[in-house]
Amino acid sequence: MTPKQTLPEKAAVRPVRKAGPVAEPRRDGVRRALKALRGFARAQPLGATALLLICVFVLVALAAPWIAPHDPLEQFRRDILEPPSGTFPLGTDDLGRDVLSRTIHGARTSLIIGLATTAVSLVLGTAIGVVSGYFGRVPDLVVQRVMDAVQAVPGIVLLLFIAVILGPSVRNTIIALAVVITPSFNRIARAETLRVRQEPYVEAARATGAHAPRILALHVLPNILASVFTLGSLIFAGVIIAESALSFLGIGAPPPTPSWGLMLSEGVRYVERAPWMIIVPAVALSLAVFSFNLLGDALRDHLDPRVQRPALGRITGPWWGRRALSRLAPSLARATERIDPTDVRAGASGRTHAR
Secondary structure (H helix, E strand, O other): OOOOOOHHHHHHHHOOOOOOOOOHHHHHHHHHHHHHHHHHHHHHHHHHHHHHHHHHHHHHHHOOOHHHOOOOOOOOOOOOOOOOOOOOOOEOOOOOHHEEEEEHHHHHHHHHHHHHHHHHHHHHHHHHHHHHHHHHHHHHHHHHHHHHHHHEEEHHHHHHHHHHHOOOHHHHHHHHHHHHHHHHHHHHHHHHHHHHOOOOOHHHHHHOOOOHHHHHHHHHHHHHHHHHHHHHHHHHHHHHHHHHHHHOOOOOOHHHHHHHHHHHHHHHOOOOOHHHHHHHHHHHHHHHHHHHHHHHHHHHHHHHHOOOOOOOOOOOOOHHHHHHHHHHHHHHHHHHHHHHHEEEOOOOOOOEEEO
8 A cells, every 4th residue: 555545545456356156036925936846855865756757647648649559439349348468458448449549548537527626616715715815704704604605515416416517528527526616615615714914924014004915926925825735735636536436327417428437337238247447536536546545645744843753762673664653643743633631431330541
């Protein structure tokens, strides 16, 4: 520093450091998503396996026109009830149609109906539940009485009634299932909204003059979506079963649409002569339902902070036994929560009886 140069001048001539590259928001979002997925896979390996199976079903449904060996509606009259062979890997049905091709295309039908029904029910039920739960009073009273009236009728009876009135088609099946399932999403969304609207951050937003739509969009919805999506994954499995049941009864997807339920209905008559007609769609349906149920349980255990793993102490034994017991911990916790020690009394014979 020269004698005439002051300290501010010296600071002013210092070279400015160049800022490093700014990470793109999209890349950060992808990294966070991958990190969350890895954390979910480590914490819930069974749930990750179920998610992988679901991805396989989705890929098969999307690529059905290219991976199916035959047209699902093509009839090979010379190969009726043909057992599995090189030409027909899983055999043919009573009309000579390839069972493998129909099973692959049946995945598309079941997933489309399940996705559309779950999406419609989730959006309608969540929107109605959030609005009625936040505002309360007369709107909440009217909406909940309507939902109670819908749920007062047994689901299968209401489903059959609507399906018979509308007629057999994919669109009518989606409408019937959505009417029956929407109250379930409404109840969970309303219950979570009643809890969230009492939180301090919602009270603070209301005190600052924020409008109700802004509060619902920024503070209420983000804090209830975890519970709603968890219910959605479980509902999805029930929708697939219900669609198969309607198709089995002849009021779901109309023939000759490839559907797992319709294939089961057609294969019942030939269960002794051609068991592959009923085994193949039954296995596919069971795997799909099992995967969605397993994913729903894993999401509930992973996203719900109220679920705690019980302290089982140190577990000895082979590594596979220790891992299995550690994965059973959430189930053990839920089972013990259902048992009330004060709700057990001793009978006259000395045995315990639950009230």
